[in-house]
Amino acid sequence: MDSLLSEKELMFKKQVRDSVTKEVEPLAAEWDRKDEYSMEAFNKLRDMGLTGLNVPQKYGGQGGSMMDCLIAATELARASVSLAGIFGTHVGLGLSGIYRFGNEEQRQRFAVPAAKGEKLCAYAMTEPDAGSDVASMTTTAKREGDEWVINGVKHFIFGGNMADLILLFATINKELKGRGLTAFVVEKGTPGFSIGKVEAKMGIRGASAAELIFDNCRIPASNQIGEEGRGMRIGLSILDEGRIDVAGQGIGVAEAALEAAIAYSKQRREFGQFISEFQGIQWMLADMATSVDAAKLLAYRAARLADAEQRYTKEAAQAKLVASETAVEVTRKAIQIHGGYGYMRDLPLERFYRDAKIIEIYEGTSEIQRLIIARSLLA
Numbered sequence: 001m002d003s004l005l006s007e008k009e010l011m012f013k014k015q016v017r018d019s020v021t022k023e024v025e026p027l028a029a030e031w032d033r034k035d036e037y038s039m040e041a042f043n044k045l046r047d048m049g050l051t052g053l054n055v056p057q058k059y060g061g062q063g064g065s066m067m068d069c070l071i072a073a074t075e076l077a078r079a080s081v082s083l084a085g086i087f088g089t090h091v092g093l094g095l096s097g098i099y100r101f102g103n104e105e106q107r108q109r110f111a112v113p114a115a116k117g118e119k120l121c122a123y124a125m126t127e128p129d130a131g132s133d134v135a136s137m138t139t140t141a142k143r144e145g146d147e148w149v150i151n152g153v154k155h156f157i158f159g160g161n162m163a164d165l166i167l168l169f170a171t172i173n174k175e176l177k178g179r180g181l182t183a184f185v186v187e188k189g190t191p192g193f194s195i196g197k198v199e200a201k202m203g204i205r206g207a208s209a210a211e212l213i214f215d216n217c218r219i220p221a222s223n224q225i226g227e228e229g230r231g232m233r234i235g236l237s238i239l240d241e242g243r244i245d246v247a248g249q250g251i252g253v254a255e256a257a258l259e260a261a262i263a264y265s266k267q268r269r270e271f272g273q274f275i276s277e278f279q280g281i282q283w284m285l286a287d288m289a290t291s292v293d294a295a296k297l298l299a300y301r302a303a304r305l306a307d308a309e310q311r312y313t314k315e316a317a318q319a320k321l322v323a324s325e326t327a328v329e330v331t332r333k334a335i336q337i338h339g340g341y342g343y344m345r346d347l348p349l350e351r352f353y354r355d356a357k358i359i360e361i362y363e364g365t366s367e368i369q370r371l372i373i374a375r376s377l378l379a
Contacts, residue, residue, distance in 0.1 A: 001296055004300055009071060013071050016048065016071065020075050023048070024041075024076070025079045027041075029348065032082065032205045032351050036205075037206070039162065041080070041082065041086055041207075042090070042120060045083070050062070051090065051115060052091070053069055054092070060113070061115040066303045067304065069091065069303075070245065070248045071248070073246075077253045079256070081203070081252075081253050081355035081358070084252060086159060086207055087245075088248075089123055089159055090159070092238075092241055093238055093239075093242050096241055097225065097234060097238045098114070098121070098225060099115075101183065101225050101226040102185075105222070110185055114165060120162055121164070121165045121167065122159045122163035123158070123167050123242075124154040124157045125169045125235055127152070131156075134169075134235065134236075135178035139151065139154065139171065140170055141170040141172050141182055142172070143172070144218075147218045148220075148224065149218055150186065150214040150217040151216060155197075155212070156199065156209045157209065157211070158362070162208065163188065166185065166187075166212065167225070168184045169231045172228055179232070183231040184224055185219075186219055187223075190218070192214060192218060193217045195212065195213070196210070197210070199211075201358075203355040204355050240306075243369075247295065247299040247320045249359050250323030251296050253331060253355060253356050254288075254295070254331065255292055257333075257349060258330055260338075260347070260349060261338065262276075264337060264341075265337060285337075287333075291326040291329065291330060292326060295326045296323075302319045314377075317364070318369070318373055320364070320369055323359070324356075325366060327359050330356075334352070335353055
C-alpha cells in the first residue's frame with residue numbers, strides 16, 4: 001500500500017509514526033484512564049508540528065495536503081483515537097473552516113494562533129434535537145447593531161469545554177431551515193457563553209464531549225464567518241473534509257488491532273500448535289486485512305480527489321463508511337483472537353474496541369453516509 005504514496009509522503013508517515021511510538025503510545029492508556037480532555041495530548045500535536053497541518057505556512061501552518069492529514073490521522077489513531085479525534089476536530093473541522101471561509105482579518109486573528117497551537121478549536125453544530133437533521137437546529141443569531149446575539153444549546157461538542165475558539169452554526173431565521181444557517185466564531189470567556197454537562201463516554205476518554213450554552217451571548221459582527229445564510233454549505237463542506245480524517249481514524253485503529261492479532265497468533269499455542277496454524281484464525285486475519293486495505297484505498301482516493309480540488313462528497317462518505325465499520329469489526333475480531341487476554345486492560349485492545357464505535361457515529365452516522373452515497377448515485 002505504501003507504493004501509492006510519494007517519497008515525501010512516506011517520509012512524513014515515518015516521521016509521524018516514530019513520534020507517535022515514542023511520545024504517544026506510552027501515554028495513551030493513562031489519558032484513557034483519566035477520562036478527561038488531555039491538553040497534554042494537544043501539546044503533543046503542537047510539538048509534532050501538526051496543529052496547523054493543512055494551513056499555509058504564511059498563516060502559521062505547515063502547508064500540508066489532505067493526504068498528509070489522512071496519514072497523520074491514521075498514524076495517531078494507531079496509538080490513540082482520542083488524540084486522532086483532537087487532531088481532526090482542531091485541524092480538520094474548526095481551523096479548516098475558519099481558514100477556508102474566513103476573510104484575511106479573521107485568518108490573522110483566529111487561524112494563525114490556532115495553527116501555531118496557541119489556541120484550540122472546536123466545531124459546534126449538533127444540538128439536542130438536531131443531530132443528523134442539521135437544518136432543524138434552533139440555536140439563533142440575531143443582529144443588533146455591530147453585534148450578533150446568540151441563544152441556544154449545543155451538545156456532544158468534541159473538546160467544547162476546553163476550546164479557545166468555537167466555530168458555531170446558528171440560524172438567523174428558523175423558517176428558512178438550512179438557508180438560514182450562518183457560521184460564527186465564539187471565543188472562550190465571552191459573556192453569555194458557558195459550559196454545561198461534560199458527558200461520560202464509553203470510549204475516546206482522552207477527549208471530551210460537552211454541552212455549550214449560549215444565553216444572550218454577544219459577539220462582534222466581525223466574528224461572522226462567510227455570508228449570512230451560507231452556513232449549511234460551509235458546514236457540510238467542512239464535514240466532507242472531516243470524513244476523510246475520520247476514515248483515517250478507523251484505518252489506524254484497525255491496523256493496530258490487526259497487527260496485534262497477527263503477532264499474538266504466532267506466539268499463542270493451543271492444542272499443541274500456534275493458533276495461527278488453525279484455518280479459522282487464518283480466515284479471520286485474511287478478512288481483517290482485506291477490509292483494512294479496502295478502507296485505505298477508498299480513503300486514499302478521497303484524499304487525492306480533495307487535493308486535486310475535484311468533488312469528493314460521495315467518495316469521502318464511502319471511505320468513512322467502510323473505514324468506520326471496518327474499525328469496529330476488526331477490533332472485535334482482534335479481541336476474539338486474543339481470547340480472555342484481549343478483554344483485559346493490560347492490553348490496548350479493549351480500548352481500541354471502545355474507541356472504534358464512535359467512528360461509526362460522529363461526522364455523520366453510517367446511515368447518513370449511505371444516504372449521501374445513494375443520493376449521489378441517483379442524482
